[in-house]
Amino acid sequence: MAHSVQGVVARGKGLPVELTTILVPDPGPGEALVKVQACGVCHTDLHYREGGINDEFPFLLGHEAAGIVEAVGSDVVNVKPGDFVVLNWRAVCGTCRSCLKGKPHLCFNTFNATQKMTLEDGTPLSAALGIGAFAEKTLVAAGQCTPVNPAAKPEVAGLLGCGVMAGIGASMLTGEVHRGDSVAVFGCGGVGNAAIAGAKLAGATTIIAVDLDDRKLEWAKQFGATHLVNGSKEDAIVAIQAATGGNGADVCIEAVGHPEVLRQAFYARDLAGTVVQVGVPTPTMTMPDIPMIDFFGRGGQLKPSWYGDCLPSRDFPLLVELHLQGRLPLEDFVSETIGLGDIEEAFHKMERGEVLRSVVVL
Numbered sequence: 430m431a432h433s434v435q436g437v438v439a440r441g442k443g444l445p446v447e448l449t450t451i452l453v454p455d456p457g458p459g460e461a462l463v464k465v466q467a468c469g470v471c472h473t474d475l476h477y478r479e480g481g482i483n484d485e486f487p488f489l490l491g492h493e494a495a496g497i498v499e500a501v502g503s504d505v506v507n508v509k510p511g512d513f514v515v516l517n518w519r520a521v522c523g524t525c526r527s528c529l530k531g532k533p534h535l536c537f538n539t540f541n542a543t544q545k546m547t548l549e550d551g552t553p554l555s556a557a558l559g560i561g562a563f564a565e566k567t568l569v570a571a572g573q574c575t576p577v578n579p580a581a582k583p584e585v586a587g588l589l590g591c592g593v594m595a596g597i598g599a600s601m602l603t604g605e606v607h608r609g610d611s612v613a614v615f616g617c618g619g620v621g622n623a624a625i626a627g628a629k630l631a632g633a634t635t636i637i638a639v640d641l642d643d644r645k646l647e648w649a650k651q652f653g654a655t656h657l658v659n660g661s662k663e664d665a666i667v668a669i670q671a672a673t674g675g676n677g678a679d680v681c682i683e684a685v686g687h688p689e690v691l692r693q694a695f696y697a698r699d700l701a702g703t704v705v706q707v708g709v710p711t712p713t714m715t716m717p718d719i720p721m722i723d724f725f726g727r728g729g730q731l732k733p734s735w736y737g738d739c740l741p742s743r744d745f746p747l748l749v750e751l752h753l754q755g756r757l758p759l760e761d762f763v764s765e766t767i768g769l770g771d772i773e774e775a776f777h778k779m780e781r782g783e784v785l786r787s788v789v790v791l
């Protein structure tokens with residue numbers, strides 16, 4: 430039996446999103462039906478609405494969510510009804526060549542639910558990042574559910590499902606920030622500020638926040654930035670060198686998704702330092718024009734970061750515990766809580782830079 434619930438659908442490129450009735454099937458083998466409690470509004474939802482990801486409209490948006498498992502398919506063992514879970518968009522397969530090499534966080538064959546959620550007339554919906562959680566209920570692969578401590582508030586725990594995990598992981602996992610390191614973060618939205626929080630948690634002593642918007646820099650300070658650089662008013666590379674004894678930062682994190690910012694991150698780095706690329710470029714962007722001798726001569730590493738190199742089953746419960754112990758202020762990412770009918774307005778607030786995260790609470 431399909432469940433008839435309210436969900437937020439993008440019907441066509443650039444069209445305002447619509448709250449409408451959708452049909453969610455009962456879970457089949459390997460699937461879980463989740464009652465959504467909270468779902469953050471991420472920039473990627475807006476990219477879907479604008480046709481920037483693909484043309485498979487209509488989309489059921491929302492992918493940064495927490496909720497309660499309502500039912501599971503016959504063979505599911507990792508979760509059961511009643512579990513409080515954070516949803517992830519990289520359910521690892523366990524059998525691809527990366528998983529078999531002991532690197533499940535890089536799984537090359539991640540998967541989603543097999544059955545489709547639909548509009549009332551049967552039109553199949555494309556669920557954003559295989560989740561579709563701007564809805565009262567959603568159907569996912571059971572592997573997309575990670576149980577975490579239910580003492581955490583859903584609107585806070587759900588943030589780990591996308592941007593905040595990507596940012597924390599960019600620092601702690603991809604960037605391997607160590608005690609005493611200097612770290613520069615370019616772009617202080619939800620992802621960049623989470624990278625700053627991650628750098629602080631890892632023991633970085635110098636944390637330089639770069640953005641074009643002073644509001645974002647004030648938030649960055651709250652999350653642990655020791656130096657603030659407005660890249661529209663001063664040269665970010667010069668400012669980072671000045672903050673690091675003329676050397677550049679040990680780890681530079683690009684959290685914008687732009688070739689010019691990647692170039693800055695490359696040159697703002699100390700010798701043998703690391704550049705992490707967590708911002709997502711558009712398909713037409715090309716690598717910055719950097720002399721090959723600079724690439725060789727400066728040494729170190731350039732590392733793209735998929736989902737912050739996280740392994741949800743390992744990292745979600747751990748970060749929820751750190752949050753509950755007061756060591757990770759996830760609640761500070763929640764700028765406002767909203768209803769399912771407020772997504773379009775939340776997109777505009779995001780575009781105007783007024784929020785870190787608007788979170789739908791159901």
Ligand SMILES: NC(=O)c1ccc[n+]([C@@H]2O[C@H](COP(=O)([O-])OP(=O)(O)OC[C@H]3O[C@@H](n4cnc5c(N)ncnc54)[C@H](O)[C@@H]3O)[C@@H](O)[C@H]2O)c1
Nearest residue numbers: 595616617618619620640641645685686707708709735736
């Ligand atoms: N790698 C992943 O797995 C992953 C996961 C989630 C999001 N992302 C990506 O991370 C990026 C950031 O996401 P977000 O939600 O924080 O977005 P956001 O829009 O909230 O933040 C981007 C920030 O960059 C700043 N900015 C823009 N141009 C800049 C420049 N030239 N120099 C310095 N700062 C600049 C903006 O003022 C803004 O504060 C996006 O590209 C998003 O798609 C990646």
Ligand SMILES: [Zn+2]
Nearest residue numbers: 522525528536
């Ligand atoms: Zn795999």
Ligand SMILES: [Zn+2]
Nearest residue numbers: 471473591592
């Ligand atoms: Zn996202």
